[in-house]
Amino acid sequence: MEDARIARVLENLDGMGLGQMLVCDPTSIRYLTGYYTFPYERFLGLYLSRNAEPTLFANVLFPDATPCCDHVVTFADTDDPMRLVADVMDHDAPLGVDKDLAARWLLPLRDMQAAKGFQLASKAVDDARSIKDAHELDLMRAASATNDEAMGWLVDQLHVGVTEIEIAEGLVGEYRRLGAQDNSFTPIVSFGANPADPHHEPDGTKLRERDLVLFDVGCLRDSYCSDMTRTFFWGGEPSDHEREVYECVRRANEAAEAIVSPGVTFAEIDLTARHIIEDAGYGEYFTHRLGHQIGLQDHEPGDVSSTHDEPVRAGMCFSIEPGIYLPGEMGVRIEDLLIVREDGCEVMNSYPKDLTVLGA
């Protein structure tokens, strides 16, 4: 059990007027207990209370949790796990609910009147997870250093005729050679006009002369994630228009990174990048938030968006990833991860962002 982290969550819950919570996000359970399993359609939950010891509820088919948790309640497929969970709850107090708790579990708890009301409370856990400690920051740096190295490998794979999917599927092997365990998300490899779709899935598209190339990739290393995007020109100098789009995105990326410091709001960071893109006339083609927090998961709550008015705090890690997507024509995105520090910020990725022509 990670007692200090659990204490922080209970304190956060107290600030929300809650004395008990049911956590079910498997990654949050790992963060709080050290125990990890993915439950698929079965139930896994951690009950936290200011009046009782943390209790883990796990199907007997899951790996044994007792090395991590003192109080484990197991059940079989033929049991009703919500009956067991309800048994330990304070029925006269409201329950904080994990935002991921599925209706299949929440509605039976409501029907049993297992608590006096149900209230979203993931913020209590997410807030603790978003401020990384020194050890976590070292792991974040190591994952991003591996990603910088892997970007060099990706560039080396490019040649006319290679397909997006070939490169995307080879990446996990390179990550393993570099000491990481896996991709942190399905790699995005996009050629030609495909980068115009920000979430393009790698397919059989072949690299041709004078293509744009976009890599949005990340590894999982010692349970922590990296995530970086670079866009390249292949086989010849870009047109003036392509150069203008690229440089606009690069300036947006660098300007946003430059203002990150404790107390600046997420919205201010987003708008710094967004205004640069809007002023260049491409505002409607920057269709997503500027970034997302990251850690044990590639996307963690608390996005870098124009509507998120909270200030950033030291120890937070998030992405800065402006993009311009011109449908059917081209797309450019440039993404780094950074750590907020007391004195500003530390950009974890060092792979160059200057406009680069490859294979010419």
Added chain:
Amino acid sequence: MEDARIARVLENLDGMGLGQMLVCDPTSIRYLTGYYTFPYERFLGLYLSRNAEPTLFANVLFPDATPCCDHVVTFADTDDPMRLVADVMDHDAPLGVDKDLAARWLLPLRDMQAAKGFQLASKAVDDARSIKDAHELDLMRAASATNDEAMGWLVDQLHVGVTEIEIAEGLVGEYRRLGAQDNSFTPIVSFGANPADPHHEPDGTKLRERDLVLFDVGCLRDSYCSDMTRTFFWGGEPSDHEREVYECVRRANEAAEAIVSPGVTFAEIDLTARHIIEDAGYGEYFTHRLGHQIGLQDHEPGDVSSTHDEPVRAGMCFSIEPGIYLPGEMGVRIEDLLIVREDGCEVMNSYPKDLTVLGA
């Protein structure tokens, strides 16, 4: 849109006293509309009503749904999708809720009083999905035929010193060579005593002389899943004890398959296998349900367990997978997929189940 399937779901809802439902399982949405995307933390939902056209709610970042759906409401990351969903609902009628709807969406709908009560209603969709039509059954057969072929490839990979993970990671390439698209779940490859953990994750364990070998694998072919388990003896004849365990599991598998016919209950099928294992003295080592339904997903609702008293119906597909797991010592599981037919059942897997010694 799959109008006939939607009509079946609305009819099922009617039988539950419901006139509207919010479906959010991406696979169910594919089944009902032909549109598929995985939304991660963003919202994707299909609103069904007996009084209104089906309406899909999708983030603008998702692939365009208009080729599949006439009524699509899109929203950006900065919008509140639940406000948009609530706008189309009948606030004076109860809402059927997908069992997978996360608390982050359900609790705001409740707070907005978007409907007059919320009730689990996935059974209306799951019931439609569980009865496969002729085209779906052909796709199920094709996926299992590919899996039979792949089992031969797996056996060919065995040699002393090969690791579980090497074989597990190579399997997807073989599936693609055979015309499938992907694994339908993370392959289980277990050597030695590892099969004693029914959900063992393949690792660096090397094959040694006189090991047990268990393969539990499946492919995704044209959106439908296969799933089969075979257990082999490597490098020498099994002991009498090993042979007894193997034959007990094989008899349990075959006896359960032999009684499947419309009208027999899932519980009767489970108990047929379970009693054989109990009578041999291994009851406590058969720790899971006998099987699960399968189709667009590897695990679909309606399990083959001792507490599921509903009768099976023609067109259903499910697994029969008894196992005996002796901790630290050995494990055997034998699994086939079958289709319930009007006149009995059709076992889709034809890979032999006779006790087989390899590499000797």
